[in-house]
Amino acid sequence: MALRRGRGSNPRRWQKAKATSDWPRLSIYCIRRLFEKVEGFLRARCFTERMDDDQLRQKLASWEVRPEIPPDFQRNVWQKIAVREPKPKLPLFGNWNISWLRTPALATYAIILGGLAGTGFGLVESSKANSRNWKSLEAKYVQSIDPYEHVRTY
Amino acid sequence: MYERTSIRYWLLFIAIGAFAVALIAFCGTNFFGTRDLREIAKAPNGELEWLRREFHLSDTQFAKIATLQSAYTPVCDEMCRRIMETNSKLDRLVSEKREVTPELEAAIREAGSVQEDCHKQMLAHIYRVSAQMNPTDGQNYLRLMKSRVIQPALSSDTAIRAATE
Numbered sequence: 001m002a003l004r005r006g007r008g009s010n011p012r013r014w015q016k017a018k019a020t021s022d023w024p025r026l027s028i029y030c031i032r033r034l035f036e037k038v039e040g041f042l043r044a045r046c047f048t049e050r051m052d053d054d055q056l057r058q059k060l061a062s063w064e065v066r067p068e069i070p071p072d073f074q075r076n077v078w079q080k081i082a083v084r085e086p087k088p089k090l091p092l093f094g095n096w097n098i099s100w101l102r103t104p105a106l107a108t109y110a111i112i113l114g115g116l117a118g119t120g121f122g123l124v125e126s127s128k129a130n131s132r133n134w135k136s137l138e139a140k141y142v143q144s145i146d147p148y149e150h151v152r153t154y
Numbered sequence: 155m156y157e158r159t160s161i162r163y164w165l166l167f168i169a170i171g172a173f174a175v176a177l178i179a180f181c182g183t184n185f186f187g188t189r190d191l192r193e194i195a196k197a198p199n200g201e202l203e204w205l206r207r208e209f210h211l212s213d214t215q216f217a218k219i220a221t222l223q224s225a226y227t228p229v230c231d232e233m234c235r236r237i238m239e240t241n242s243k244l245d246r247l248v249s250e251k252r253e254v255t256p257e258l259e260a261a262i263r264e265a266g267s268v269q270e271d272c273h274k275q276m277l278a279h280i281y282r283v284s285a286q287m288n289p290t291d292g293q294n295y296l297r298l299m300k301s302r303v304i305q306p307a308l309s310s311d312t313a314i315r316a317a318t319e
Contacts, residue, residue, distance in 0.1 A: 147276070151237050
């Protein structure tokens with residue numbers, strides 16, 4: 001069992017204890033450090049020198065892994081695959097690349113197209129309205145000089 | 155299922171947005187494209203502004219023609235009054251009489267005389283106005299007035315077509 005790094009092994013606390021000459025705390029710190037060193041040494045020896053190949057093989061053969069798979073593991077995997085997979089092409093468009101039809105691009109194209117169409121129809125309509133207004137101004141002028149037109153409009 | 159619904163909402167928003175943009179562009183273009191002529195049409199002397207633009211009048215020409223027009227307006231109003239008087243008199247006599255009486259003959263002659271006067275005055279004004287214009291524009295003005303005023307039964311481009319043929 002590994003020794004937990006406690007208060008005594010904290011270098012800051014060591015510095016503080018040293019500065020205030022807190023000898024009980026300093027001694028506890030030294031003992032903990034000593035235990036940590038010994039434990040590290042023993043572990044290293046166990047795995048490198050004290051255990052031969054047969055023992056290691058036995059240990060490895062007896063090592064049993066029991067993985068705990070979360071219940072939604074498979075679904076998560078498929079979801080991740082689906083996210084990374086390229087979107088299937090619409091059969092209507094054959095083998096064409098329709099990646100530009102993704103939502104933000106589609107929104108941009110639709111708005112640009114809408115703006116252009118609106119402007120185009122607006123220009124046509126304003127041209128017609130201007131033509132009508134021009135004709136009405138012409139009629140107004142004729143009416144202003146022709147008394148018979150005056151009488152007709154009464 | 156959730157993704158499909160989300161895509162449907164997106165498509166709906168895109169369609170609504172595109173329609174809104176199209177509508178705004180249409181209304182804006184239409185409003186700003188017709189603003190100039192709408193203002194001219196609303197103005198009290200809009201017809202003179204039409205004349206200025208249609209026949210490329212300079213400021214001097216426009217000022218002279220405006221003066222001519224303001225001098226002609228009372229004459230035109232007076233002729234209008236006379237036409238209405240003679241027409242109502244003729245209408246009354248035609249309704250009252252059952253035969254052509256000397257009184258009815260006189261009313262017909264008077265109506266014809268008023269019409270003749272009107273044509274003379276109007277034609278004189280048209281010539282005076284065309285004299286203020288550049289020769290080409292003056293010619294075009296006479297053609298247009300001929301088709302609109304002197305030969306009203308003919309279609310508006312008849313005189314122009316006849317002149318160009």
